[in-house]
Amino acid sequence: MRQVVKLALLWLALSPVPCVAEYRYVKIHVPASIDTRANGVNARGDVVGFYTDVEGALHGFLRRKGDYSTIDYPGASLTVAFSLNARGDIVGRFVDAEGNGHAFLFSDGEFTQIDYPEGASTEARGINNAGDIVGRYFTRGGLELGFMLKNGRFQSIRVPGSRATQVSMAQDNGRVIVGYFSSPDGALHGFVRNRSGDFQAIDFPSGGSFPCTGARSVNERGDVVGPYTVANNAGECRNSAQGYLRRRGKFVAVDFPGAVATFPGGINNDGVIVGLYRDRAGVSHGFKAIPEDGE
Secondary structure (H helix, E strand, C coil): CEECCCCCCEEECCCCCEEECCCCEEHHHCCCCEEEEEEECCCCEEEEEEEECCCCCCCEEECCCCEEEEECCCCCCCCEECCCCCCCCCCEECCCCCCEEEEEEEEEEEEEECCCCCCCCCEEECCCCCCCCEEEEEEECCEEEEEECCCEEEEECCCCCCCEEEEEECCCCCCCCEEECCCCCCCEEEEEEECCCCCCCCECCCCCCCCCEEEEEECCCCCEEEEECCCCCCCCCCCEEEEEEEECCCEECCCCCCCCEEEEEEEEECCCCEEEEECCCCEEEEEEEEEEECC
């Protein structure tokens, strides 16, 4: 187990007023579910996420060519799928019968439980085409830290000075990662780490004095997607979120038409974005946003 070197935190300059992306949006909703949330997309356009059934239980799902299949870790009380790679390996989290949280890898039809050594709970948020797995874990003292599992070895990741750090995705080189962290004042920032110890904060230029930005995924071109919001009067990041794409230093708004909230969760190398949106009735649905110049 190796602790990643932590150096200076650099802040990204804000771009001009964001423009709106041109996408063709496709609704994703698991049949007979109460709500559906899409989290990850791979090069083939396969989508993973989770849904709530009519009894209130959470299940992971895989959507491939329009067909849905359920992903349930054996014996778990709930299962959530967050990411998949081109090979079809899927990662996520599950809660066992005793209420303990664990990460999992689902590969070639077999589940593998993943636990950060001596951690209280573990959650896998992303897997790249090299098989590197990233996510977060909680120490027994309650501290939230990011991690990478590469070649069988865990690396703990923490943004310098942060109260909490989560890693969401890694490029195939295993060096560039994205995620988000909370600063001592409670503000939420996205980040990109271009090499070990070199963290850059990402804050959507929303005009608010208290940033609330997350970074959920990055593709091989360096495009980053995530949600942002403006804090309420109490300085809490609880208002309805909207989505963004950050490409070549420019921010682009990503919002499902007519939705009251949009949360991008994944992006592939073709620029296809998946996530969830909330309709005016308060129901969550998954979505796939396909660039207008895409297929």
